[in-house]
Amino acid sequence: MINFNQVSKYFNGKAAIRDLTLNIAKGEFTVLIGTSGSGKSTTLKMINRLIEHDEGTIRFAGEEIRGFNPQVLRRRMGYAIQSIGLFPHWTVEKNIATVPALLNWPKARVQERVTELLALLNLDNEFRHRYPHQLSGGQQQRVGVARALAADPEVLLMDEPFGALDPVTRAALQQEIIRIHQLSGRTIVLVTHDIDEALTLADKIVLMDGGRVIQQGKPVELLTRPANQFVRDFFGRSELGVRLLSLGNAGSTARRGEWLDEEPIAADTTLREALSQFIARQTDKLPVVDNQQKPLGVLHFADLLHQREGL
């Protein structure tokens, strides 16, 4: 859906992006991660032409992006950023409806869409009449994501959209975006410097350094088959075990046909969270329920040891 071929970008004669080749498939959740200044935001902004590339080609839906009118291109791509960028003198409703209004949607359709998005992002319907300063930081970020989704864009570009949030709100928003991705099958490209966020969200991780892609692939590939020392160090050798556990979940690892009458854990609990439960409860078996709260099986502590092969 989005293809970079040998793309370079220079600022004041200095390369910020060098020879970048990257293919983003339709419906894929791609996370760009890397050291500070490695070129993540520049890569993202080249997709919607907020920054123009100097060399190479970038194609969107088969066409070189320079062939698009930038406004038309941006309306096809939602964009959410850390600093949110909501218009302070516009209500939440008007902010969310920015692109639908540009596309001249009828008023009733806009209102309906705003209602739908407020529900999708767990925002109270009453908030539609408030101004951004009357919301908390986390609520404002949700509105920013709702605005990016408003006109049902083909691609969602997100630059540290959950930055500067407390861990609880951040985790909740990560779950929302996973749900939105699963529901809509939208192509998402997200920039973060948070390794655990990348592992939680990504179908594919692109690790950058010095304007280059160092390695790209499934999270488990970067963890278990690092291309070089940089990748190994970046993902933290001492944390490797728990990070691998964060890629698996209790539902797929639980032994079927077994049950225990104890407080169960949910099937989508990561094995990393389950490890914490094993230790906190001082047990080596935990019952697991499916999303209808029905018994699914029992997770054995010993089975965590074999995750590397299972993933």
Ligand SMILES: Nc1ncnc2c1ncn2[C@@H]1O[C@H](COP(=O)(O)OP(=O)(O)OP(=O)(O)O)[C@@H](O)[C@H]1O
């Ligand atoms: N408008 C600009 N003018 C000059 N240099 C720039 C500009 N934008 C980015 N750069 C430089 O390009 C390089 C890549 O920047 P970019 O913002 O893409 O990195 P990043 O990986 O997103 O960093 P961070 O994680 O710190 O946000 C940096 O060296 C940065 O200083």
